[in-house]
Amino acid sequence: MTAQEPAFSYTPVGRTAHRVTPPGFSPLFVRTLLDTGEAAFAAASRAVLEWRMHRAMGVRMDTDAERAAPGVRVTVSLGVGRWRVGGSCRVVWTAEEERRAGWAYGTLPGHPECGEEAFLVEYAEDGRVWLTVWAYSRPAVWWTRAAGPAVPVFQRLYAHRCGQVLRRLAREGDAP
Template identity: 55%
Template sequence: MSTLTYPEVGTTRLGPLPDGYHHLHHRAVVGRGRADFEAAGTAVTEWRMHRASGARVNASAARADTGTTVEVSIGLGPLRLSAPCEIVWTAYEKDRTGFAYGTLPGHPERGEESFVVELADDGRVWFTVMAFSRPASWYTRLAGPLVPVVQHWYARRLGASLRRIVPAVRRAGHAGY
């Protein structure tokens, strides 16, 4: 296992989020019914959601599993920002699927972020991003209050990307685990 850059490992699973960090919580409906839930879970845990949002993903496994390392990067050329992470927990449950990754050395932030899909009793499929973070590099410290704005924008983008690709994943028959 790699060296995570923060001590509160696994906190996004059940909360509460730790003090001393910026907190992010975004929740959006991305579908309806069991088939959409399974498709959304597949899209989240097989990196499809991140890729559909425009991020590059280089993972040590095709599917999220505890201990998997993943580098998510955005931007172009010399302006590409890379974020090395490690999966710290996963959930492959009847009505809840997702994972959280924690930051590794070289990540511009310190903290943890989870991506979870849940099937509610009313049939709605919810996608939730929960995170806690603080700057780990000079440029995120310099960006100051802009960083949480960008993080929230990216969480909304992930939700919109997931909502858009769920029907395609479902039709392709890749919704099973």
């Protein structure tokens, strides 16, 4: 983080790497089977690390970086027209390992939620390839507080949609 970069809108930062939910946050855990084999793992990993999973879902990912890397700032927005909602985030951690690849971002001030969300592709010993979406969050603005229980439902649907889209991308391989 440079002197010009704002601090994250929450603490502690980085707990998604250990699948720990800090006190005062609501957890989210969704795991989706994508496919089997090394080729599926490689394709899914690239799609997650290069923002393609999100963009294929129709999520706007405004960033200058071609890939997720610690410190990269990204503005995420969902919806259409005047119903588009967005917020700034910064990548907290990345993983590019033999059997795991992914990243997490944390919210910055002004985001409608505060917390962290991780997208991790794992290549299991049995050959199956999984996407895990792990997050912890709490409302940061009046309208997400007012939405109450609808927000976690939307977050869960979003995480399931990530898995559906990444399954398709993993099966397509290197196709854009």
